[in-house]
Amino acid sequence: MIKNLKKQNVWFVFTPYLWLVLFFFVPLALIFKISISVSEWGMPPYRDLFSFSENGLKINSTLGNYLFIFSDPFYIRSYLNSLSLAFTSTVLCLLIGYPIAFYVAKSKPSIRNILLIMLIIPFWSSFLLRVYAWKVLLQGSGIINSILIHIGLISEPISMLHNHYAVILGVVYTYLPFMILPLYGYLVKFDLNLIDASNDLGAKPLNTFVKVILPLSLPGIVAGSMLVFIPVVGEYIIPEMLGGSDKLYFGKIIWDEFFVNRDWPIASALAMSGIVILVFPIIIFQLMYAKYNFKNE
Amino acid sequence: MNKLFFKIFSLTIGFSFLYFPILTLIAYSFNDNKRVMVWKGFSFRWYKELFQNEQILEAFYTSLKIASLSATFATIMGVMIGFSLTRISKIPARPFFIFLSSSPLVMPEIILGLSLLLFFISSNHIIGFPSSKGQLTVLISHITFSVAFVAVIIQSRLSSYDKNIEEAAQDLGTIPNMIFWKVTAPVILPAILSGWLLAFTLSLDDLVVASFTTGPGANTLPIVVFSKVRLGLSPEVNALSAIIMLIVILAAISIYLINRSNIKK
Numbered sequence: 001m002i003k004n005l006k007k008q009n010v011w012f013v014f015t016p017y018l019w020l021v022l023f024f025f026v027p028l029a030l031i032f033k034i035s036i037s038v039s040e041w042g043m044p045p046y047r048d049l050f051s052f053s054e055n056g057l058k059i060n061s062t063l064g065n066y067l068f069i070f071s072d073p074f075y076i077r078s079y080l081n082s083l084s085l086a087f088t089s090t091v092l093c094l095l096i097g098y099p100i101a102f103y104v105a106k107s108k109p110s111i112r113n114i115l116l117i118m119l120i121i122p123f124w125s126s127f128l129l130r131v132y133a134w135k136v137l138l139q140g141s142g143i144i145n146s147i148l149i150h151i152g153l154i155s156e157p158i159s160m161l162h163n164h165y166a167v168i169l170g171v172v173y174t175y176l177p178f179m180i181l182p183l184y185g186y187l188v189k190f191d192l193n194l195i196d197a198s199n200d201l202g203a204k205p206l207n208t209f210v211k212v213i214l215p216l217s218l219p220g221i222v223a224g225s226m227l228v229f230i231p232v233v234g235e236y237i238i239p240e241m242l243g244g245s246d247k248l249y250f251g252k253i254i255w256d257e258f259f260v261n262r263d264w265p266i267a268s269a270l271a272m273s274g275i276v277i278l279v280f281p282i283i284i285f286q287l288m289y290a291k292y293n294f295k296n297e
Numbered sequence: 298m299n300k301l302f303f304k305i306f307s308l309t310i311g312f313s314f315l316y317f318p319i320l321t322l323i324a325y326s327f328n329d330n331k332r333v334m335v336w337k338g339f340s341f342r343w344y345k346e347l348f349q350n351e352q353i354l355e356a357f358y359t360s361l362k363i364a365s366l367s368a369t370f371a372t373i374m375g376v377m378i379g380f381s382l383t384r385i386s387k388i389p390a391r392p393f394f395i396f397l398s399s400s401p402l403v404m405p406e407i408i409l410g411l412s413l414l415l416f417f418i419s420s421n422h423i424i425g426f427p428s429s430k431g432q433l434t435v436l437i438s439h440i441t442f443s444v445a446f447v448a449v450i451i452q453s454r455l456s457s458y459d460k461n462i463e464e465a466a467q468d469l470g471t472i473p474n475m476i477f478w479k480v481t482a483p484v485i486l487p488a489i490l491s492g493w494l495l496a497f498t499l500s501l502d503d504l505v506v507a508s509f510t511t512g513p514g515a516n517t518l519p520i521v522v523f524s525k526v527r528l529g530l531s532p533e534v535n536a537l538s539a540i541i542m543l544i545v546i547l548a549a550i551s552i553y554l555i556n557r558s559n560i561k562k
Contacts (some may be wrong), residue, residue: 013381016374016444017397023441024401027412030419044418076327100311103304112402117306122315125545127502128519128539132526133318136325139530141334142320176315228405234405240527251407251505258411258509268415271408282403 022184028275035268046265065269073172075253075270079277082250085164086232088138088169092181096172097224100212106192116184121179131241134170135161149243162244170238177232179224186220224287226282233278250274319542326535333517335528342534350533352521360501363432367439368496374440375447375492376485382448383455385543389402401445413438417510428510438510439500446499448494 037046038060047060069075104115122130137144138160145157160166190213198208236251243249256272257267317369325333329340378398382391401409415429417434425433462484466476504519511520525531 013385014376016377016448017381019374020397020401020441023413023416023437024404024409025397027416030416031408031412034415041505044422088387096311096314099303099307103308106304113553113556117549118312119315121542121545121549124549125319125496126519126538126541128504128522128526129316129322129541132522132534133322135526136322136333136530136535137318139334141332142333148539173314173318186441230403231405234407236407237523240340251405254407254411258553264415267411271411274405274408278405 011289021231026153031268034264035065035272036063037265038062038064038266041262045262054262065265066273068266069273071268074248078248078250078253079274081164082233082235082246083278085167085171085235085247087230089168089175090179090228092168092172093176093228094221094225096205097176097179097183097244098221101180101187101220104180105184105187105190112188119177119180119184124183128237130153130174131170131235131238134166134173135241137168161242164243164247166242166244167239167247167249171232171243174238178227182223183220184218185221186217190216197233203264226286230282234274299557320536322535323539326532326539328532328535330505331532333532333535343532344540345357347533347536347540352516353518353533353537356518357518357520359432359515363436363515363517364497364500367436367443367500368493370436371443371447371496372489372493374444375496376451376489378444378448379451379455379485382452396447399445402449404442406442406503406505409442410438410506413441413506414509430510430515432515433506434510434512435515435517438506439496439503442503442506443496443499447496450488450492450495451485454485458484461462 001012017132033049034046037049039045040047049061100119104112104119107115136142139145140157140159140161142160144160145154148154149157193218194212198212199205203211234251235249236255238254239247239249239252250270254267254270257263257270325336326342326343328336329342330337382398384419387411413434414430417430421427427437427550461475461481466480467473469478502519503517504523506521507517508523511517522534522537526534
């Protein structure tokens with residue numbers, strides 16, 4: 001089909017790439033440019049990178065914004081907090097999500113389809129409202145406090161909102177479907193006879209799990225972990241709604257630098273550092289994983 | 298016995314965890330009290346107020362408009378990407394195009410929003426377009442991050458189906474355009490539909506990118522809801538959540554029933 005494609009059609013096929021270059025890569029290049037510009041009062045609030053004066057062309061670039069970020073423990077801590085939040089919640093999602101995905105995939109087809117629909121419903125419903133639901137639940141006068149008081153575990157309502165545990169809970173809750181669905185996708189293709197074969201050959205259940213089931217569901221684990229880890233690193237909504245001042249996160253810092261402090265160069269430098277620190281390891285990991293897959297095939 | 302217990306145990310705990318917050322929110326949407334968590338009595342009061350809230354209704358309409366346009370454009374471009382990556386065997390620098398089309402998948406939305414806003418401001422400064430921030434800038438941004446997701450879905454469908462069908466049609470003398478509409482399109486139609494649906498919900502659900510790129514007259518539903526619940530609780534938002542849940546549940550059930558009747562056939 002494509003062999004017969006005319007030349008103008010080839011151009012037609014490439015328009016989406018032009019779109020992505022224009023609206024994805026050019027903006028990234030732009031924030032890189034702003035991140036090495038000097039802050040200034042005015043609009044836009046930074047000095048032009050090139051300026052002409054009587055001495056000729058002058059380049060007003062600076063690494064000051066980056067030096068400022070990396071000399072201030074406040075910013076470094078927020079990066080580390082975001083990384084540790086993403087790591088903790090990915091592990092928790094995996095631990096909670098794996099048994100669910102496994103047993104849903106292993107159910108009888110008639111029950112399985114109903115359970116699958118029940119997994120998809122929270123996935124399709126609004127992200128913001130699911131975070132809001134926890135805000136309602138964790139209130140001092142909320143239902144969890146009421147239950148705890150009723151069964152006598154506590155005598156007075158305890159404050160469960162506005163701390164980093166509430167943030168972890170909110171993240172695990174909202175991102176759990178992103179972990180379960182890819183896991184399910186791989187586990188459902190998996191031949192159950194392999195488990196019986198392994199058992200018949202005398203393997204203990206734990207051995208069967210570690211040596212047979214786990215390696216075969218590895219692509220699902222990787223896909224699910226990526227879907228949780230990457231967005232959580234830049235997460236803004238959940239720390240803003242459920243978090244407090246005990247831990248600050250990278251997404252919220254960028255938001256505040258931009259909307260509250262109106263410091264475009266610092267916000268851009270934070271975003272660029274974010275890409276380098278957080279996104280590059282992921283790309284390298286993906287390349288390594290692709291190589292590993294290629295070898296095994 | 299032990300195994301069965303563990304299975305029922307983990308499924309019960311898992312699904313309770315997923316549904317308890319949603320169901321509680323729905324239950325409290327019928328609470329006739331301004332203080333969300335103190336039960337006073339059953340009423341539809343907040344539903345009435347919700348349907349009289351101009352701001353929320355207008356935002357809902359804006360969101361639907363942006364989401365359907367964004368999903369349509371993203372699907373068209375996603376299909377084009379899917380085709381160019383799976384069907385042009387001699388595409389030069391293929392890894393480069395894969396990199397181009399999949400990069401938005403790994404970009405945190407906060408960075409995407411910031412870079413797009415700064416881009417729109419600069420481009421307004423230099424060429425005068427876009428003339429102001431508003432629905433158009435939100436639409437462009439939503440298309441940009443949705444394209445990659447649609448492309449992944451189309452690509453996996455195209456690479457898993459048998460190309461020989463197309464070649465057979467060609468050998469039988471079908472003209473290329475007809476091959477696309479009569480052979481390829483029906484096969485990838487489910488992927489196109491699920492791609493469109495995914496792009497639609499991505500746009501409907503987005504708060505961060507829209508907050509950066511929005512302007513006067515372009516408040517989407519998440520932006521309005523967020524401004525209501527950022528600092529406190531809102532009984533109207535409870536009612537809204539219940540309605541959204543109802544829509545999602547009905548949609549899910551109808552998809553389930555359609556699938557079941559298709560399998561029976």
